[in-house]
Amino acid sequence: MSTGALLLKPPRDRRGWLVAPAVLLLLALFIYPFIYGVVISFQPLEDPSPWYNYVHFFTEPSQWNTLWVTLKLAVPATIINVGVSVPVAFALRRNTPAQRLVTTLLVIPITLGTVLIADGMLTFYGPSGWFPQVLQGLHLYMDEVRLTHNFWGVLISLVISGFPFAFLLTLSYISGIDPTLASAAGTLGASPWNQFRLIYFPLLVPGLTMAAALSFVQAFAVFPSAILLGAPAGPTRVISIAAYEAAFEQYDYGLASAIAIVMGFAQLLIVAAMFMFRRAFYSGPTTGGKG
Amino acid sequence: MNQNFQQLRLESVGRSFETASGGAVAALRDLDLTIRRGEFIALLGPSGCGKSTALNCLAGLTTLTSGAIWLDETRIDVLPSERRGFGMVFQNYALFPHMSVLDNVGFGLRMRRVPKAEIGRRAREALQLVQLIGHENKLPGQLSGGQQQRVAIARAIVIEPPVILMDEPLSNLDAKLRIEMRAEIRRIHTQLERATIYVTHDQDEALSMADRIVVMRAGTVQQVGTPREVYGRPRNLHVARFMGYRNVLPFRVVGQEGERIAMDREGVRLAGQALAVGEGQREVSVAMRPDDFELAGDAGDNTFEATVRTVEFGGRDSLLFVSSVLGDLYVRLPGALEPGDRVRLRIPAERALAYAEAA
Numbered sequence: 175m176s177t178g179a180l181l182l183k184p185p186r187d188r189r190g191w192l193v194a195p196a197v198l199l200l201l202a203l204f205i206y207p208f209i210y211g212v213v214i215s216f217q218p219l220e221d222p223s224p225w226y227n228y229v230h231f232f233t234e235p236s237q238w239n240t241l242w243v244t245l246k247l248a249v250p251a252t253i254i255n256v257g258v259s260v261p262v263a264f265a266l267r268r269n270t271p272a273q274r275l276v277t278t279l280l281v282i283p284i285t286l287g288t289v290l291i292a293d294g295m296l297t298f299y300g301p302s303g304w305f306p307q308v309l310q311g312l313h314l315y316m317d318e319v320r321l322t323h324n325f326w327g328v329l330i331s332l333v334i335s336g337f338p339f340a341f342l343l344t345l346s347y348i349s350g351i352d353p354t355l356a357s358a359a360g361t362l363g364a365s366p367w368n369q370f371r372l373i374y375f376p377l378l379v380p381g382l383t384m385a386a387a388l389s390f391v392q393a394f395a396v397f398p399s400a401i402l403l404g405a406p407a408g409p410t411r412v413i414s415i416a417a418y419e420a421a422f423e424q425y426d427y428g429l430a431s432a433i434a435i436v437m438g439f440a441q442l443l444i445v446a447a448m449f450m451f452r453r454a455f456y457s458g459p460t461t462g463g464k465g
Numbered sequence: 466m467n468q469n470f471q472q473l474r475l476e477s478v479g480r481s482f483e484t485a486s487g488g489a490v491a492a493l494r495d496l497d498l499t500i501r502r503g504e505f506i507a508l509l510g511p512s513g514c515g516k517s518t519a520l521n522c523l524a525g526l527t528t529l530t531s532g533a534i535w536l537d538e539t540r541i542d543v544l545p546s547e548r549r550g551f552g553m554v555f556q557n558y559a560l561f562p563h564m565s566v567l568d569n570v571g572f573g574l575r576m577r578r579v580p581k582a583e584i585g586r587r588a589r590e591a592l593q594l595v596q597l598i599g600h601e602n603k604l605p606g607q608l609s610g611g612q613q614q615r616v617a618i619a620r621a622i623v624i625e626p627p628v629i630l631m632d633e634p635l636s637n638l639d640a641k642l643r644i645e646m647r648a649e650i651r652r653i654h655t656q657l658e659r660a661t662i663y664v665t666h667d668q669d670e671a672l673s674m675a676d677r678i679v680v681m682r683a684g685t686v687q688q689v690g691t692p693r694e695v696y697g698r699p700r701n702l703h704v705a706r707f708m709g710y711r712n713v714l715p716f717r718v719v720g721q722e723g724e725r726i727a728m729d730r731e732g733v734r735l736a737g738q739a740l741a742v743g744e745g746q747r748e749v750s751v752a753m754r755p756d757d758f759e760l761a762g763d764a765g766d767n768t769f770e771a772t773v774r775t776v777e778f779g780g781r782d783s784l785l786f787v788s789s790v791l792g793d794l795y796v797r798l799p800g801a802l803e804p805g806d807r808v809r810l811r812i813p814a815e816r817a818l819a820y821a822e823a824a
Contacts, residue, residue, distance in 0.1 A: 352557070352559065354557060354559040355562075357524075357546070357553075357555070357559065358553065358559035358561075359561070359572065360525070360546040360547050361524050361525070361526070361551060361552065361621075361630075362552075362576055362620065362624060363573055363577055363624070364547055364572075365547055368576065372561075372572075376563050377562070377563055455563070456604075458562060458563075458604075458606060459562055461557065461562070
């Protein structure tokens with residue numbers, strides 16, 4: 175190479191500056207409020223110790239119990255949403271009219287929003303709603319059917335709003351797996367169950383972890399349905415309610431920030447655990463070669 | 466499945482698909498074929514001719530809409546693919562990306578509940594056969610295309626299937642490797658002494674590998690024959706064109722006696738071979754391969770003059786596009802010719818094939 179060529183620099187690419195507006199927005203709307211929250215969580219209203227808000231949260235049963243209440247809702251909701259998604263998405267993995275119909279039907283709850291779903295659920299599952307009346311009318315269950323204003327109401331709402339999300343993610347992962355892999359397994363003697371167990375499932379684990387992580391985060395942050403469909407004073411007093419009360423009923427922003435940070439940290443721990451689990455599995459292209 | 470089978474029989478196998486508008490399209494019609502043990506059969510045809518459908522019907526990946534498939538006296542088209550026990554090599558290899566090479570090859574044995582130690586031993590033997598020892602613990606993604614191809618072959622043969630099905634297994638490889646793998650697949654076939662059914666759209670591949678070639682078009686069989694028969698005596702114009710008879714010209718019949726036919730076009734007298742011409746046929750189409758032309762010394766029957774238009778240099782010889790009184794032709798000739806050169810060409814009588822069909 176001649177020295178002349180070495181001196182020739184490629185023209186500077188100024189297109190990188192196009193990210194500037196996005197970076198500014200992130201700084202203003204996300205990073206600054208986050209740091210602000212961290213800082214005020216260490217500035218308790220009365221006590222001189224900066225750790226007071228955290229110590230308070232973890233020593234006061236009415237506060238730290240909200241962590242368990244939230245987990246008791248978020249973990250089953252995640253397991254149901256992802257667990258039911260897998261067989262349904264597997265059955266609908268081919269692009270058929272049935273797949274398009276189910277997909278369209280499931281997009282609706284996503285677009286409705288939690289408050290509208292909660293309202294619908296109150297009239298459908300409420301004590302004098304259609305669902306209990308049908309159960310009793312058919313003499314299937316004669317005791318009082320209570321599916322609202324308790325744990326079950328919130329769990330059902332988390333499934334209704336979370337399942338379509340988990341299903342659509344799972345469907346896209348399943349239909350991304352080359353179907354000739356299962357055919358190949360079939361010609362080698364694998365029954366349909368073994369084709370699923372040995373081929374589809376292991377290839378699906380990374381995608382399912384992602385779907386589960388997103389479902390979990392979504393469920394863990396439950397707020398409107400915990401109030402509207404749950405028992406926000408007791409069994410469904412989730413952590414976001416605790417943060418809301420601290421901020422807007424006690425006007426203790428420091429405590430509210432501390433609760434929010436505990437909440438984020440708990441989510442982070444569980445999501446990190448899921449991704450550690452995922453590392454034990456193959457993750458990479460899900461096709462069987464060139465083609 | 467029976468490894469010591471004598472023959473695999475396809476009886477008027479057909480498969481049609483429903484179209485979006487509710488009609489039915491036949492992808493495969495009335496395929497009759499008897500394959501003996503030890504035979505290497507190539508299903509040859511352009512894309513969409515039904516050759517892959519035929520293979521999928523054999524593998525059990527598609528159900529038949531008519532006909533039956535028999536392995537000796539066992540009817541197998543009613544069995545699901547996992548109970549047929551045929552080995553299949555897919556066009557995209559379909560290797561399990563999350564399993565090591567050894568686990569991929571051992572998969573079929575694992576499904577047959579073979580003891581673990583034996584799986585390892587037999588999978589290594591199969592890898593030895595395809596010359597891949599040393600790669601057992603790699604994932605398929607770490608192998609080159611040719612190596613992946615060989616893993617796919619090893620995986621299909623390790624279960625000792627009576628029939629091995631191959632769906633364009635070489636189409637994703639580069640030209641040099643493709644030629645090497647032809648010999649490799651043929652060697653493995655000879656060593657195993659089972660039946661191989663090989664789908665391809667490449668006539669050179671079919672000619673060089675197969676014992677018998679089944680030429681297909683639009684779901685129907687056009688010709689079944691040895692490579693020599695299909696190459697030398699294509700049954701119709703379609704097969705002829707597919708086998709490289711690029712020049713098809715109409716001629717007037719002057720006289721015919723059995724397979725010998727005398728023809729005329731624009732004052733050029735041509736003696737040829739009538740392959741599918743009935744008595745009394747007035748007009749015929751004559752198919753000629755570019756390679757069969759030669760430079761003629763003197764004028765006479767089967768010779769004509771031509772002007773070179775373009776030259777496509779090919780090393781030992783060149784593919785020329787020439788124009789003549791007969792029309793425009795593709796001709797392959799040795800030597801250095803330039804556009805504008807005048808040449809006198811001759812086509813041997815046995816290499817000018819006459820068909821009654823219109824061109």
